[in-house]
Amino acid sequence: MEQQHEDTPVWVGAWEPAAGAERVRALFADRFGAEPDGTWSAPGRVNLIGEHTDYNGGLCLPFALPHRTYVAVRRTDGDTVRLVSAQESTGVREVALSEVAPGAVSGWPAYVVGVAWALREAGHEVGGFEIAVDSCVPYGAGLSSSAALECAAAVALDALYGLGLAGTADAPDDAGRAALADACIRAENEIAGASTGGMDQAVSLRARAGHALLLDCRDGSTRHVPFDLSAHDLALLVIDTKAEHALVDGQYAARRAACEEAASRLGIATLREIDLHGLGDALAALAHGTGPVGEGRDEVEVLVRRVRHVVTEIARVEEFVGLLDDDRVEEVGSGMDASHASLRDDYEVSCRELDVAVESAREAGALGARMTGGGFGGSAIALVRADAVDAVAGAVAAAFAAEGLHAPAFLVATASAPAA
Secondary structure, three states: OOOOOOOOOEEOOOOOOHHHHHHHHHHHHHHHHOOOOEEEEEEEEEEEEOOOOOOOEEEEEEEEEEEEEEEEEOOOOOOOOEEEEOOOOOOOOOHHHOOOOOOOOOOOOOHHHHHHHHHHHHOOOOEEEEEEEEEOOOOOOOOOHHHHHHHHHHHHHHHHOOOOHHHHHOEEEEHHOOOHHHHHHHHHHHOOOOOOOOOOHHHHHHOOOOEEEEEEOOOOOOOOOOOOOOHHOOOOOEEOOOOOOOOOHHHHHHHHHHHHHHHHOOOOOHHOOHHHHHHHHHHHHHHHHHOOOOOOOHHHHHHHHHHHHHHHHHHHHHHHHHHHHHOOOHHHHHHHHHHHHHHHHHHOOOOOHHHHHHHHHHHHHOOOEEEEOOOOOOOEEEEHHHHHHHHHHHHHHHHHHHHOOOOOOEEEEEEOOOOO
């Protein structure tokens, strides 16, 4: 039975980098009885707009959070990986890299050893290591804690095994970081078994502080878009609904499969090839096309709705970026609202908690609000006046209490630095 909760907002702060590094170094020393070779970290992310577009060759606009996953790592002989996490109570896990394959590793270690496996598959010489993990990226909140873990492991292995891909903190190598992101994507898709797109890994490795990352998922190109809400007396409030968020339960994969099926029926490589001007014709072609024997109109209508979301969402990214380029930040809220409606109605990835978060934030004065991330739980974001952050958070918390939902948690997101 759901229980009533206090309506006082709970805030999730980010660790100072030095404190995060010390936490994970101490964990390593305690569990492995030695000092690590070094510490590294990578951020979670929030996506401003462009949801479920990445695996359709589309556009998205994420930025890196100040909340990061920290790793302490020591290179070892052989090919055994020993892992421990402050967030897990399973003790030290051991995995032989020679045994890593799709379906062979379960749980959170898959995200780490999968990166080493993918780097080896790409021809890099990566061997054994010991790794300790600690994180302030909210787990299960749709803020990409998994990519933060993968990318922290990736920059650590890059440094320890001299791969030369990441560059330096002052001079990051974008092409090399794109290659590391590819390894992280393979780790998540093939070893961890989550059929996500590449947005999360790209922004965790290729972001820039003070900027959002416009990512073109058709060719992997990026543009850093200045994004400083404080200069406009605005803030981005992130609402962790505490509704369980998991991408490996089949729903995400079903959405991706539907998009691929629609593209196949239309004779195109990805849905990115459809623009707003051609959307009507594409939807009509789907509606009147021939599908598998026995397919009903309901199945066809699902494909129509999925395509409509993807095409209109890509257009919303373009509009959002245009407004930022013109310094018309206060006007992006309507696009956020439209994105949520499309995700709720056409893509069907929202849930009660996300809808309550979005609606109550708007009623409390947010300029715009939408779910963010893969959906089926996780987080929502709201663009608010800087002096109204506490009031909007309080209104959302009160709405959750009134609905008998578990209390949400909140953070204020600022565009932060990439993995290092």
